[in-house]
Amino acid sequence: MFTERIPIYIAILAALAGGIVSYFVFNHHSSSFMPTAGAATMTNKLTVKGSDADGVNCNYKTVYLNNGSFTKRLLFTEPQCESDDFASLKSGIESMVENYKKSGTVSSVSVYLRDLTDNTWMSYEPTETYNPGSLAKVPLMMSFLMRSKTITNLLEKPIIFSKPMPGVPEQTYTTQTLQPGHKYTIKELLYYMITYSDNNATAILNDNVDFTSFKNVFTDLGLPDNVKDPNYLITAKDYSEFFVVLYNATYLTASQSEFADSLLSQCNFSQGMVKDIPTNVKVAHKFGEWKDLRTNVHQLHESGIVYLNNKPYLLTIMTKGSDVNQQTEVLGAISKMVYDKMLANNS
Numbered sequence: 001m002f003t004e005r006i007p008i009y010i011a012i013l014a015a016l017a018g019g020i021v022s023y024f025v026f027n028h029h030s031s032s033f034m035p036t037a038g039a040a041t042m043t044n045k046l047t048v049k050g051s052d053a054d055g056v057n058c059n060y061k062t063v064y065l066n067n068g069s070f071t072k073r074l075l076f077t078e079p080q081c082e083s084d085d086f087a088s089l090k091s092g093i094e095s096m097v098e099n100y101k102k103s104g105t106v107s108s109v110s111v112y113l114r115d116l117t118d119n120t121w122m123s124y125e126p127t128e129t130y131n132p133g134s135l136a137k138v139p140l141m142m143s144f145l146m147r148s149k150t151i152t153n154l155l156e157k158p159i160i161f162s163k164p165m166p167g168v169p170e171q172t173y174t175t176q177t178l179q180p181g182h183k184y185t186i187k188e189l190l191y192y193m194i195t196y197s198d199n200n201a202t203a204i205l206n207d208n209v210d211f212t213s214f215k216n217v218f219t220d221l222g223l224p225d226n227v228k229d230p231n232y233l234i235t236a237k238d239y240s241e242f243f244v245v246l247y248n249a250t251y252l253t254a255s256q257s258e259f260a261d262s263l264l265s266q267c268n269f270s271q272g273m274v275k276d277i278p279t280n281v282k283v284a285h286k287f288g289e290w291k292d293l294r295t296n297v298h299q300l301h302e303s304g305i306v307y308l309n310n311k312p313y314l315l316t317i318m319t320k321g322s323d324v325n326q327q328t329e330v331l332g333a334i335s336k337m338v339y340d341k342m343l344a345n346n347s
Contacts (some may be wrong), residue, residue, distance in 0.1 A: 001340035004225040063222055063241075065251075075221065076241070078119050085114060086122035089341045093124050093334060106330055107297070108320040112236040113338055114268075116247055116305065129233035130299055130318045133288030134197050137240050138303075141190050141204060141263070145256040155187040166204045173261045175202075175268055194263040194286065211250075221245065236316040239303060241308045243284075243314050247305055264304065272302045273315065276338050282307040289324060300327040306339065311340070311346045 012057070025246035058081040065073040082090075082228025097109045111124040148154040161178045178192060178200045192201035219225045221241045226232060246264075249257035272284050291297070303316035312335065317334050319327045 001163070019196075035179065056297045065220055076119075076244050076248055078114075078121065082122045082276045083115075083120035085120060085345070086341075088115070088340065090122050092126055092341075093339055096333060096337065097330075100330055105323070106319050106321040109330060109334075110316075112314075112332060114240060114244070114314040115342075116244075116314055117310075118195045122251040123237050126235060126237055126317070129235055130232065130301060130320070132239060133290035133292040133299060133301065134285055135255065135288035135301055135303060136241060137193050137202060137257055137288075138246075138260075138264075138286050139217040140202070140209065140214060140259060141194060142217050142242065142246070142252060143209055143259060144186060144190060144205065145252050145293055146255070147213045148216065149253070155185065155188050155190075158183050158203055159186070159208065160184075161200065161204060164200055174222055178204075189317065191263060195266045197267075197269065197287065202285065203307050217251075218244075220251065224321060236301075236303075236318045239301075239318075240314055240316045243303055243305055243316075246284075247312070247314070261305070267304075269302070271328040272300075273306075273329075273335040275332040276336040277306065291324075297324055298322055298324050298327065300331065301325050302331050302335075306342070308339070308342055309346055311342065313342050 019066050039306070050083045057081045059077055060077055062077040063075045065075060093111055097106070100109070102107045106130055109125065110128045112121070112126070113123075114121040117141055144155070156310065160183050161180060163180045174193070175316040176196045177198045178189075184192070184201075184204075186205070189201040189205050193205060215225065215227050217225055222235065223241065223347050224232070240342060245251035245255050246260050251257075265282055267285050268286070269285070269287045272287055273285055277283060283304050285302060285304050287300070287302040289301070292297045297320055299318070299320050301316070301318040303314075305314050306313055315338055319330055321327045321330075
């Protein structure tokens, strides 16, 4: 996903439109930070026999970091079978999506839901893959936070924003952006990148990220590691692992995870998942969009944690279609259906 600057840079951007942050973090890189020496980490996956929350025999997958001579850090564990508790909800989502497909609103939708209190889950169209778009800003943020463990005051490093980088892709949904001539710390750039999905902030962070740290965020979670591929694709379930380890505070430190989720809770994108959720319910979320003008396929996704009373849940919705405004309707409708189901289960 990262390459050196090359003449085709402008040509690629001309062929793509929308909030294509994956171009920055997956296909363009020059780093001012050198990686520090240290023991390499390795993700280990262990599948064991057990029973899920419904008492059904089910294999369990455990993912942990082999990051010490005597210890391994547990990242998460999950049953490999879906919960029957979500069968009716999954059926409802399927019917809704089929109606949207018939109307031409979308061509593809994938949904992953995980109850964070007992790790039961369901997945609709689990094998479909998507370009993450601005969803890639979450692992980019995580790589800086991980790096700040070994570089003192890294997040306070000041950087002057002189002017927008040539070819920075335009976004459908924009609010605030960096002001030319102003100085910003990396922490402030992370705020702009996550809260406002600002591509100018993302471009600066991309120019200052350590590639090894960024790649490790994927490989440490056992996710596809072809991070130099500009057409990097991921499933809704696999992408959700970033939010799982942030919620569990098992990859970053507790304070770093709290900081990351607090930024995500300030994301000001209100047209999708949070549109029909009561405003008093906290949601830590991020959206992403990507469009290929050659095929006119527009992808719009959103992933986040809904802090519903004492039963928080993680929801990731990924879509493909031709009208981003219609796709926001799909995000909102599926999110509302899930919210009502989880609220009823929590009553």
